[in-house]
Amino acid sequence: MDLHRLNELLNENKKxxxxxxxxxxxxxxxxxxxxxxxxxxxxxNNSIHKLEKEIRKLENDLKIKEKQIQSNKLLMRNEFKRKDILNNKLVGTNKSTREMGLKDEINNLYIRNNLLCNFIKDLFDKEEMDFEIFYKILETSNEENLKIFIENLR
Known part of the structure; x- marks a missing residue:
């Protein structure tokens, strides 16, 4: 090979x-x-997946709330049907049956109150605290004094 050809090949090789x-x-x-x-x-893709998941969750929440609204509407319709709107009296009842219902409710509340008092008394007996003092404080105190008393018990 000649030298010129070799130089050309070297130049091409460099290129x-x-x-x-x-x-x-x-x-x-x-x-x-x-x-x-x-x-x-x-x-x-991760962001899209998270957003799709959030959309599904919001759609489910919306469906649940719509069902609650529908059930509340139905409940209100039934309540309006049950009450006489003008006189605000229960339809189909008279004064004596209402009073009997209120007396029964008051008796039930009295029974529940006694049960709760006995339960609290038993708790105080186990902890060896004075129940009568606690009961007097409950009778005579307002809400702020009760909170302070309960914090002091702890």
Whole structure:
């Protein structure tokens, strides 16, 4: 081979080598961009999934609230049917049956009150505290004094 031809081949080889380096750099940049875009796509997919899940949850909550509204409407309709709106009296009852119902309710409240007092007394007996003092404080105190008393017990 002659020298001239050898120089041409060397020059072409240098050009190919430099072109190869440029292509590798471009490939590296493109790979970085691809990786970045893929991570961005993954994060967007995760965000979309979370938003879809939140939308489903909100739709379910909306359905539940709509059902509650419908049941409340039905309840109110039934209540208005049951009451005489003008006189605010129960339809189909008279004064004596209402009084009997109130007496029964008061008796039930009295029984519940006695049961709760006995329960609290038993608790105080177990802790060896004075129930009568506690009961007098309950009878004579307002809400703020009760809170202070309960905090002092703790």
């Amino acid at each position: 190919f080598y430099s072109l190869n380096i440029k292509l590798k750099e471009e490939n590296s940049c493109l790979n970085k961009e691809l990786l970045s875009s893929q991570t961005h796509i993954v994060s967007l």
